[in-house]
Every structure is written in structure tokens, then in C-alpha cells.
Amino acid sequence: MASELDKIAEELQKEMWAGYSEVVIDHAQNPRNLGSIRNADGFASVTGPCGDTMEIWLKVRNGAIKQATFWTDGCGTTIAAGSMVTELAKGKTIANALRITQQDVLDALGGLPEESVHCALLAANTVKEAAKDYLTIRNEPWKRAYRKTSQL
Ligand code: FES
Numbered sequence: 828m829a830s831e832l833d834k835i836a837e838e839l840q841k842e843m844w845a846g847y848s849e850v851v852i853d854h855a856q857n858p859r860n861l862g863s864i865r866n867a868d869g870f871a872s873v874t875g876p877c878g879d880t881m882e883i884w885l886k887v888r889n890g891a892i893k894q895a896t897f898w899t900d901g902c903g904t905t906i907a908a909g910s911m912v913t914e915l916a917k918g919k920t921i922a923n924a925l926r927i928t929q930q931d932v933l934d935a936l937g938g939l940p941e942e943s944v945h946c947a948l949l950a951a952n953t954v955k956e957a958a959k960d961y962l963t964i965r966n967e968p969w970k971r972a973y974r975k976t977s978q979l
Contacts, residue, residue: 848937869961
């Protein structure tokens with residue numbers, strides 16, 4: 828039998844996520860690909876205008892993204908966006924990962940309320956920067972030694 832506290836917590840959750848799709852709630856509460864990759868082939872850390880940061884790590888094999896992981900200090904929506912953008916990136920070529928847009932993330936999440944659409948932009952920008960980092964390292968491998976990648 829659910830206690831009074833459980834019921835209150837459930838009500839608060841409902842209020843907090845009102846206006847968000849089931850997909851957003853699922854990815855925020857069960858984020859995919861959370862964490863870092865040691866010796867990643869591509870890495871980016873981007874801070875959005877709201878002050879939240881997202882970090883993305885890529886493992887690339889034969890020009891395709893084999894693994895993509897993320898971390899963020901942002902809100903639940905940012906977690907959902909990071910989770911979704913890493914899902915979208917997996918299996919894509921680097922060229923196609925560079926084409927991932929804010930709209931792609933929004934579409935995959937089933938949309939976001941207007942005040943949260945910038946979270947999808949942060950995720951799209953971060954994955955693009957990680958793909959660019961992969962290209963930089965590929966073209967100038969010595970830069971890997973000077974790269975700052977935060978490890979969790
Ligand atoms: Fe800052 Fe979502 S609230 S990125």
C-alpha cells in the first residue's frame with residue numbers, strides 16, 4: 828500500500844513533468860549512455876547560455892561512432908537531451924553526426940516546451956563539437972596529448 832509520502836512524491840513528479848512527452852520523462856529518469864569513455868576518440872565540453880554544461884565522449888571505428896556517452900550538470904530535460912543525442916549519434920558516420928540538429932533531438936524526444944528547447948540545442952552543439960574534436964585528433968594526432976578531457 829502506497830504511503831501518504833509516496834502519493835505526495837508521485838503528485839510532485841506529475842506536476843514537474845507536466846507538458847513533457849513520455850519519451851522525455853523516460854530518458855530523464857533512465858538516461859542512456861551516461862558516463863565517460865577513457866581514451867575517447869572525440870570529446871567536447873560545451874556550456875550553454877543558461878550556464879549548464881554538457882560533455883560528450885565518442886569512440887569511433889572505421890569512421891562510424893561505435894559508442895557515445897554524455898554527462899551534464901543540467902536539469903532533467905538536459906539529461907533527456909544528452910541521452911537522446913548520444914542514442915542518435917551511435918552508428919552514424921562522423922559526417923552524419925556533424926549534421927545532427929536541435930530539431931533532430933526535439934523530434935526524437937517528441938518535442939519540448941518552449942522554455943526547454945535550448946536543452947536540445949546544447950546537446951546537438953556538444954555532439955557536433957565532439958565530432959569536430961575527432962577530426963582534429965585524426966588530422967593532428969599529437970594534439971591528443973594536449974587535450975583536456977574530463978574523466979568521471
Ligand atoms: Fe540549461 Fe537545459 S536548462 S541546458
